[in-house]
Amino acid sequence: MPSFDRILAPGRIGSLEVPNRVLLAPMGTEMCTPDGRSTPREAAYYRARAAGGTGVVMSGITAVQSDTEPITQGLARIDTDGHIAGIAAIAEAVHSVGGLFALQLTAGLGRNINTVREGQVPVSASDNTWFGDPSIRCRPLTTDEIAIIVRRFGEAAVRARQAGVDMIDLHGHTGYVLDQFLSPVWNRRTDAYGGSVQNRVRFTAEIVAAIKESYPGVPVSFRLSVDHRFEGGRTPASTREIAVELERAGIDLIIADEGSYEAMDYVFPPYYLGDACMAGAATALKEVVSIPVAAVGNLRPVDGERLLEQGRADFVAIGRGLIADPDLVNKLRAGRSADVRPCIRCNAYCTGNAFFGKPVECAVNPAVSHELEAGPVPSANPRHVVVIGGGPGGMEAARTAALCGHTVDLYEQDEQLGGVLLPAATPAFKRELRSMITWWERQLAGLDVTVHTGVTIAADSPEVAAADEIIVATGSVPLRPRGIEGLDEHTVDVLAFHRGAAVGKRVLVAGGGLSGADAALELARDGHRVTLVEVAPELARDMLMVNRVTLLRDLSEAGVRVLTGHRITRVTAGGAVAEGPDGEVTLEADTVVSAFGVLPARSLVEQLGDSPKVHPIGDCVQPAKVGEAVRAGYAAALALG
Structure with a gap:
């Protein structure tokens, strides 16, 4: 049984003593009321993660202002005194089981916002293109508007203190407003908020100062995209300079993240990206700052323990893993790591639900978001x-x-x-x-x-x-579609392939849903020459978008030949014949794998x-x-x- 002594060791974030090194990475719950008030259901969700032993339970993003952009309906808010009670209820629920609660605050989405007010355009650090419609250019925030946003953070900190919040996290990644100011790709200003690294960090530094003036002694963390993962975006080398300035500004912890809207799969890394897929981000910052750094991204407990042992991180931030198993830390402490329910990184009910404004759930843990309801209890009539x-x-x-x-x-x-x-x-x-x-x-x-x-x-x-x-x-x-000559005689079912059925060097996968596409990727990575044929105009069209981005990129990098809009009409011992937009095409293959669905x-x-x-x-x-x-x-x- 592996030891988790480092994960379970106490730590410190600014003035805050933390019982272990596990943070619940900030993720939206979509459990608020339409006007952004936290609910008992949300409090119960966070309480369960605190009761499970998590060192610091961190909330999803919480809006501090609507002065420069509208707040998305249902997003958590702390921009009025009326929103204090709901957040206080979460803090009280977390504290009731001995936990610590951090509130993540956001300045807004800026160029990444989904909708804008009628007659207005999105705002940003500079006149960037709007992510939702690149034909529209954003309006740069004025210095007066920057001052208003800074003031709103100070006001939010007062409310957070009244609510009993233990720590504040700043949402500075994924290309949101603060990230837009930090990054030369989006910040082309010539005033005090643009140009040098110090100037680009100035907006954040003023926010940190306002928070700490309004809530003396509160630790402030910052979630930072170390690598934007797109051409022209920020790289680890330039982010290291930003991290040094963030420490000078008073940040007490950096959560080292990756990704952007341009590389959304790194924001919600699917299973294709593998274990600890962003560990390098934490390593890059540990080399230049003295404040704690938290690693994040497809981290299993064993990955977190290894990073801490190697000195590549000080804390581990786990999001979806703590959704799958809120008792993760307690199980590690009890020597029951084998009982930790794995996160399968499917994104289907956590991230996927959030995209559609539905409360967070989990593919493998049906109790998620139902913590207020009775779960399994002894039956009065056992059968x-x-x-x-x-x-x-x-x-x-x-x-x-x-x-x-x-x-x-x-x-x-x-x-x-x-x-x-x-x-x-x-x-x-x-x-x-x-x-x-x-x-x-x-x-x-x-x-x-x-x-x-x-x-x-x-x-x-x-x-x-x-x-x-x-x-x-x-x-x-x-499923065995009718009308395909030779289908029964000359194909290997995709499940039979996974069970070990022999396939040749050249493989044609018939069916480009998730099952067929994953099989094609596996075959190509194992050295086969693969052609993937799908009758629909695109592959895996019912797959969650953030997962599909990675899948399509990986198929391309693996050299899989993809033919969409092609219908298999005949299968032979030497391959198959398909009908496409330009007529009939003969596809040579040693093996045809059928993946038409079920x-x-x-x-x-x-x-x-x-x-x-x-x-x-x-x-x-x-x-x-x-x-x-x-x-x-x-x-x-x-x-x-």
Whole structure:
């Protein structure tokens, strides 16, 4: 069992004594009222992370002003006294379990804003193009407006002090307003706020001074993009100079981040980017500042411990990992690191929900944002529950039913649990999916769930007759489109490929959804010459945008030939024929991998009929994402009572 002595060691941020080195990285919750007031639901969400042992619980961005741009509906606010109570309720909830609460403040989005007031244009450090419409140029903030924003930060600090906030974080990354002033790519001013590094930091320095005057002794941290990850954007070399000036301005901690709206996948790094994908950012700043530096970005506990041991960071900021498991720190402290629920970095319900203004949730933790609701509790009527299907929905149903005190038998027809996750987790970039299977297996063993693998259950099986309740999670079967000559004779299904079916040097992947695209990337990285064919105009079109950015870039860098708008009409022993915009094209390949999608595996559900003790869930009802199957399993088990 690995040791986490460094992560669990106390630390210090300015005047604040911190019990360990783990910070909840600031992420929006989308749980506020439309006018930006914090809610009991949000307080319960933060309280759970504090109760789980997190050193400092940091909020998502909170607006301090609407003088220069409108505040997005639902965004947290602290620009009026009426918003103090909600923030105070969060601080009180965090303090009630011995935690510390930091409030992240933002000056606004500037050129990155989504909407502007009628008749106005966006503001920025200079006359930059508006990200939402490059044909429109922004209006540079005047010095009077800068002074107003600085004053608003001071007023926000007074309210934060009244609310009982322990620390303030400044949102200075992703190309928001403060970042626009820091960066030469966006700051071309010739006044006191442009030109030299000292001038470009001046706006932030004045804000820090206003905060510390209004709230004496409060630690102030700054989330800084060390590498913008686009041509012309800021690089680590220039950011190091900025970090030195931020320390001189009174910043007590820097969270070393990367990315920008131009490189959005680094703002919300998907699984393609791998573990600790921004660790170099923290390292770059540690070499030039004496204040603490926090690393962030796809950090597992083992990554954080290693960075601290190597002296490359002083704190580790974990966002999605603490959404997936709010008890992460307590589990490390108890020597139960194997029980930490992995984040699979899918972005589907955390980042994905935020894009649509929906409260944060999690693909693997169905309790997220429902902390005020009753979770699994001992049943007043324990029963014998049979779960058929060991995929994500079935495993979660079995886990939850056992937590409720039921006797649970889980049946899986394959020799291993995992369902579709098992073959899908073969690429190195999807390792956390496999970790999730291991996590479920460990939880089921600890809850005395009896797992039967290699067993096929039929409607007339004695196990069905003996069950009080039956949760059916039989998953899906591959879709085989009609009208494609030679499809059955000359293709390897994508799941069979993941399970080890042999493929040749030249591979044609038929189907450019997520499954096909990921398979194409895995094949190309393993040295195959890959062609990816998709009938739609674009690949993985239902994939979350920030993930898709990385996928498309990686496919290109791996040399995958992509043909969109092409329909496979015939498969042969030597490849396939496709119909495209310019007519028929012959595609030579040693192996054709079919990835046309899936259909519900409804056979058993239909055979079992409409019995009230039968509860179908997951893909056998409607194929969907992993998170939907997990939610369905959790809900079905809770509904048993």
